[in-house]
Amino acid sequence: RVLILDFGSQVTQLIARRLRESGVYCEIWPFSAEEARIRAFAPKAIILSGGPASVHEGESPRAPAVVFALGVPVLGICYGQQAMCAQLGGEVQPADHREFGRAFVDVVDACALTEGVWAKGGREQVWMSHGDRVTRLPPGFRVIGVSEGAPFAFIADDARRFYGVQFHPEVVHTPHGAALLRNFTHKVAGCRGDWTMGAFRAEAIARIRDQVGEGRVVCGLSGGVDSAVAAALIHQAIGERLTCIFVDHGLMRAGEAEEVVATFRDRFNIRLVHRDASDLFLGALRGVTDPEEKRKTVGRLFVEVFEEEQRRLGGADFLAQGTLYPDVIESVSATGGPSVTIKSHHNVGGLPERMRMRLVEPLRELFKDEVRALGRELGLPEGIVGRHPFPGPGLAIRIPGEVTREKADLLRKVDAIFLEEIRAAGLYDAIWQAFAVLLPVRTVGVMGDQRTYDHACALRAVTSTDGMTADVYPFDMGFLTRVANRIVNEVRGVNRVTYDITSKPPGTIEWE
Numbered sequence: 355r356v357l358i359l360d361f362g363s364q365v366t367q368l369i370a371r372r373l374r375e376s377g378v379y380c381e382i383w384p385f386s387a388e389e390a391r392i393r394a395f396a397p398k399a400i401i402l403s404g405g406p407a408s409v410h411e412g413e414s415p416r417a418p419a420v421v422f423a424l425g426v427p428v429l430g431i432c433y434g435q436q437a438m439c440a441q442l443g444g445e446v447q448p449a450d451h452r453e454f455g456r457a458f459v460d461v462v463d464a465c466a467l468t469e470g471v472w473a474k475g476g477r478e479q480v481w482m483s484h485g486d487r488v489t490r491l492p493p494g495f496r497v498i499g500v501s502e503g504a505p506f507a508f509i510a511d512d513a514r515r516f517y518g519v520q521f522h523p524e525v526v527h528t529p530h531g532a533a534l535l536r537n538f539t540h541k542v543a544g545c546r547g548d549w550t551m552g553a554f555r556a557e558a559i560a561r562i563r564d565q566v567g568e569g570r571v572v573c574g575l576s577g578g579v580d581s582a583v584a585a586a587l588i589h590q591a592i593g594e595r596l597t598c599i600f601v602d603h604g605l606m607r608a609g610e611a612e613e614v615v616a617t618f619r620d621r622f623n624i625r626l627v628h629r630d631a632s633d634l635f636l637g638a639l640r641g642v643t644d645p646e647e648k649r650k651t652v653g654r655l656f657v658e659v660f661e662e663e664q665r666r667l668g669g670a671d672f673l674a675q676g677t678l679y680p681d682v683i684e685s686v687s688a689t690g691g692p693s694v695t696i697k698s699h700h701n702v703g704g705l706p707e708r709m710r711m712r713l714v715e716p717l718r719e720l721f722k723d724e725v726r727a728l729g730r731e732l733g734l735p736e737g738i739v740g741r742h743p744f745p746g747p748g749l750a751i752r753i754p755g756e757v758t759r760e761k762a763d764l765l766r767k768v769d770a771i772f773l774e775e776i777r778a779a780g781l782y783d784a785i786w787q788a789f790a791v792l793l794p795v796r797t798v799g800v801m802g803d804q805r806t807y808d809h810a811c812a813l814r815a816v817t818s819t820d821g822m823t824a825d826v827y828p829f830d831m832g833f834l835t836r837v838a839n840r841i842v843n844e845v846r847g848v849n850r851v852t853y854d855i856t857s858k859p860p861g862t863i864e865w866e
């Protein structure tokens with residue numbers, strides 16, 4: 355196993371992710387971890403992450419001395435490299451040429467990390483983000499790579515098996531970065547690479563048992579992948595002591611509420627409270643047209659109903675949430691960071707603050723596709739594991755203007771046809787999210803010999819890796835016209851179909 359010491363970089367979790375992808379178990383600890391704890395962990399290798407600090411500022415963080423005394427391979431990335439050099443007798447200074455984003459490294463020598471990946475004499479693309487740079491090497495090191503802004507962009511001390519890179523091998527913008535990391539863990543540190551999601555599952559179950567003890571846990575199910583996987587995992591850990599609460603706001607897609615109940619109660623035998631609160635939600639949404647107001651209304655009611663159901667159960671000691679790593683980063687920047695709130699996503703925050711319960715968040719370090727892999731490992735059906743993301747406020751934010759039960763019913767029908775055709779064409783998994791929006795305009799049409807005056811709808815389908823940016827899915831015209839035909843013919847009340855061709859940015863994925 356490998357220990358990652360975190361100096362606070364935004365991308366530290368990506369190091370862990372790359373290691374897991376190559377079958378290596380790792381843990382991320384803060385750089386301030388105690389020496390005794392590090393020794394007891396007995397890592398096969400240590401990676402020092404990047405971070406926002408500057409090595410020549412007085413109080414800047416350092417790696418614990420034991421890191422360099424254990425005799426295990428050490429890889430310093432960005433700030434980690436600088437800290438390592440400063441601690442081993444080198445020198446770091448502010449660079450006059452700061453590098454952010456894409457850069458190139460000239461490979462001037464070879465080492466165990468570059469074996470089979472980078473050839474000596476080549477020029478390799480990397481991703482950099484630094485203001486400081488190493489200006490004098492500590493004894494024992496030699497230069498492997500040079501960039502315009504960093505004369506020691508890649509350094510190695512083969513005897514001690516210490517390596518340092520100024521660039522970030524963990525991000526995808528460093529095309530061969532994962533292979534460099536793999537050489538470090540497999541070739542240099544001798545990791546076998548046999549760690550799997552099955553092992554993660556076993557460890558996660560042990561951690562949940564440890565945390566919860568004899569306590570009771572409640573978990574809100576939304577029909578989405580994250581809460582489903584969290585619930586299935588926790589159920590395997592503590593069985594009957596988990597109760598799931600599914601607050602049905604009546605704004606789910608066609609068939610989704612039924613599927614949640616069928617899967618969790620009937621198939622997995624999980625204790626499940628299904629509360630049909632659609633009247634309550636639709637009643638509260640009457641007259642509400644502002645998107646943020648809709649979110650707040652749904653969010654507030656959700657908490658109220660959830661609390662009510664939980665009280666009815668006689669309380670619980672823990673609240674389980676399917677928080678993923680990207681939620682953790684996004685909500686950090688949403689509370690206190692310099693970024694502007696574009697939309698308030700009610701699935702992060704809100705609930706726990708009010709309920710003052712201890713949280714169980716077994717997916718906190720995973721990314722979406724890892725959660726899907728874990729869900730498969732747990733035996734969840736593909737229909738749930740592979741499901742597109744769906745927003746907490748559901749169809750309420752896909753019906754611009756006032757939301758009514760009639761409109762929601764109409765939209766469900768349109769949406770179901772669109773998704774059915776996407777599945778039939780084998781495109782579902784190639785798309786990040788696909789859905790229909792019911793527009794608040796009526797348009798004139800002609801059907802048979804009759805004039806119609808009905809709703810228009812928009813179809814939206816995007817590709818994305820994290821929902822932060824998105825591209826329009828390029829359906830062919832034949833597909834789109836087939837879908838449009840079916841919708842207009844089969845859904846009475848809709849007579850016009852448009853396809854949204856806006857990317858994100860400048861658009862967002864949802865319309866509201």
Ligand code: XMP
Nearest residue numbers: 698699700701743745746747821862863864
């Ligand atoms: P946007 O529309 O901001 O969406 O580009 C990015 C991702 O977030 C989802 N989304 C939400 N999820 N509550 C949620 O739980 C919300 O209020 C909300 N708004 C957007 C959206 O479906 C997409 O996956």
